[in-house]
Amino acid sequence: MERKGNIAEMGDSMKIFRRLLLIFSGLVFISALPNLFFNADFQYVYLNGESGSFGLYPYAYLSAIYDVFLYLARPDQWSIVVMGKEYALIDVLFERVAYSMKVFFISLLLAVIIAFLVSMMISLASGTIKRFLLSVVNVIESLPDIFIIIGVQLLVVMYFRETGVLIGDIAMTGEEIYLLPVTCLTVVPAVFLVKTIVLLLKEEEKKAYVELARGKGLSSVHILVVHSFRNVLYSLFYQMKLVFSFMLSNLFILEQLFNMRGVMGLLMWSTGYTFVIISTLIFLPFFLLFTLIEQRMKKSIGMKEDGTYA
Secondary structure, three states, X not given: OHHHHHHHHHHXXXXXXXXXXXXXXXXXXXXXXXXXXXXXXXXXXXXXXXXXXXXXXXHHHHHHHHHHHHHHOOHHHOEEEEOOEEEEHHHHHHHHHHHHHHHHHHHHHXXXXXXXXXXXXXXXXXXHHHHHHHHHHHXXXXXXXXHHHHHHHHHHHHHHHHHOOOOOOOOOOOOOOOHHHHHHHHHHHHHHHHHHHHHHHHHHOOOHHHHHHHHOOOOHHHHHHHHHHHHHHHHHHHHHHHHHXXXXXXXXXXXXXXXXXOHHHHHHOOOOHHHHHHHHHHHHHHHHHHHHHHHHHHHHHOEOOOOOEO
């Protein structure tokens, strides 16, 4: 049995390694795409104001891929050009990654906490209050992300003009800013998670164990917190992958509108090997986190790789 377990773990490790290899290869191929169609990369176009004519340049594409691997093996030569100024990549990269990830994970934590609290309120509320809360959630969900971000900035400016009190900086001029970016980044995932959790809890209410728990005299709060929430975690986990993806896209918008010096802004100026390095640093932690959690959850419920249960 122990030998079978070791073989299974080795198989899982190889599967993860293959997925990482495929993803890394995809990033390399994407990083060289401008050379395939324009025979020039982004930095050349920006610095010179011109590019090659549109066409198909397979030799230039292969050459660009070769250059990516060549520069990846020379970390002492890593550099990036931002708005015409060249920086050593190592000098700016990790500071920007740390700042962006702090904003991201604080927002994610707040979104999850708010979503669980609001979902509990909606699930326990009476008919009229429940409909009102769901209506509010639907209205917020219908608003475009960019509208929420600009709306928050305008509200802060209007409040400052009326009271002289600045709630939070609306643009990064020197020190890192957190209040408004975190607020904006929290809203959309929180609303999405609320709707998802409410739907999952509604499905749980139809299951036999809920009726059994009620028959034993357990309170609605006890059933919801101890049993129902725990049972929706596995389904919610797969929805979190979607949450991560649109939070990253919103983070890109936030960094532009709040003039934040984060990694997503740096990604906009990257090309070739710098694109591969920055994308890998953004993607790899999330990939490993989701993979580890998924493996633990499958083991906890006895699920095999083919989707059957032990």
